[in-house]
Amino acid sequence: MDQVKIGRFIAEMRKQQNLTQREFADILKISDKTVSKWECGNGMPELSLMLPICESLKINLNELFSGEKLTDADYKQKAEENMMKLVKEAEEMKKNIVGGKVLGQVANVDRNVIGAHKTNTEFWDTIGSKFLGVTALPSWGGFLPSEDKLGLLEDLSGKSVLEIGCGNGRSLKYIADRGAADLWGLDISANQIERTRDFLSSQGVIANLVCSPMENDCGLPCNHFDLVYSVYGIGWTTDLDKTFKRIYSYLKDNGVFVFGWSHPIHKCVSVENGKLIFSNSYFNEEWYCADMSDKKIMLSNRMLSTYINALADNGFIIDKLFEQTDREKATEAGNDYGRKALMLPTSFVIKARKL
Ligand SMILES: C[S@@+](CC[C@H](N)C(=O)[O-])C[C@H]1O[C@@H](n2cnc3c(N)ncnc32)[C@H](O)[C@@H]1O
Known part of the structure; x- marks a missing residue:
């Protein structure tokens, strides 16, 4: 268009x-x-x-x-x-769930927090919106079974809930529809926050929206939330450890943290002429800069163990890790991405709890 x-x-x-x-x-x-x-x-x-x-x-x-x-x-x-x-x-x-793209020709870069925030904010403030829609609840991302099948979210009536990387606010609406009483969203992009505000107000939903990188101290209340969740948001952090520490502090005791993200193995394997080719090392966690349409994004791939260990190091216990493909969805897609998802996980979702 x-x-x-x-x-x-x-x-x-x-x-x-x-x-x-x-x-x-x-x-x-x-x-x-x-x-x-x-x-x-x-x-x-x-x-x-x-x-x-x-x-x-x-x-x-x-x-x-x-x-x-x-x-x-x-x-x-x-x-x-x-x-x-x-x-x-x-x-x-x-095909292009942002952050979940298979790495082709990308330039490795030094981890530079200010540069990454600037590059990624510019992307999400401008063309990023085009890519939203597939990464919102009830989907946890890619070809994972949807929340209706996984049932990771507990009874939300009357609960305080925070979304990290709230994008255009579709997931917050889903949470509001399930009876949550106190809704919060955080996003680095002022433009996405504006979209969330507009969408939620058109739906009669009230939420507290905060524009900040998730890694930073942004004045969110501590020991306040029953649930913190994110759908394809967490992997954008420049500092996983700091982010999990903050999320832990926002949660009440026994509060739940659920997040879905691109599976690290997915980025290592490309499809060429119907065959799966292992084209990147799973162990490579270097920062890279990639082109998305006419803008750039800056990210790093992280091994599954990096996420799990960072959760454990920050005091979380893990309730569940799902990585299986919804075979019906993948078969229905009838494209390379779907065929690949039948062979390996393209996304994962973790449910953890504050001890
Ligand atoms: C793939 S989108 C997912 C959004 C949401 N689940 C949806 O589909 O509407 C990732 C979101 O994370 C936000 N984001 C990127 N880096 C961030 C950071 N460091 N801190 C907070 N939000 C960030 C982006 O602005 C974007 O809205």
Whole structure:
């Protein structure tokens, strides 16, 4: 989708309706900053907002996706083109769970906390949103069985819950629907925090949102949470030990910490002509910089034992580790990623507890 063209079109149609950015934002129950961001071509509206946008701007979905008014003669062809683009983007997104990509040509770099935060914030503040959607509850990521099957989250009614790396807020909504009373989200990206705020407020959900790297002291309350969780967030930390220490301090005694992340073996094995090729060392935990679309991300691969030992070193006991593939999901995918997931784990999820 052409974000810039769509943004210009939204601005033009909004003005035709004699609406200011503020008035338009109020109708959609979002912030005017978000409207301004779309209109400058720096982001796309959430799917849940597409219909309300069309209604207020008196346009149809096909025109919104095309970024222009359409005549009856253009309509059918554009609808076909837009459907094709949406399907392709959805497929790309599934292949590229960010942070879970198989390492191809990547540059090893020194571990540089400020550099990693800057690079990754820029990614998540701009094009990162395109990749969200597959890493939200009830999915713990990749081809893992979903939460409905795994049942890792206990009874949440009345509970205090914190999500680390809350992205666009879809998982927090899932947690709210299960009766949690006190919701918190943390994310390094101001843009993602804004998206979460907009989405949750459109759903009537109230949450405390904090913009900070998870490794830093950001004033979150100690001994407060019954559950801290993360779906494809934890691996972004520049300091696993510090992060687990902080999460331990946020939890009440016997509080639960659940997180899903890309399985380290998945990044070592690529698929070439239908064959699995071991192309990277499982033991390599060096930092690397990789291209994602026209931006960069900075991460390191960590062995499973690194996660387990860091949890143990910080006082957690481990309740469960799941790494099995949901075979039905992987078979249904019918692509290389699915075929690979039938042979090795692509994600893992750990449930740990504060002693
Ligand atoms: C793959 S996304 C998962 C988000 C969420 N589960 C979802 O699908 O909406 C990773 C999230 O972690 C955030 N993130 C990256 N590095 C971080 C850090 N050091 N501290 C806190 N959040 C971070 C990103 O901004 C992004 O929103």
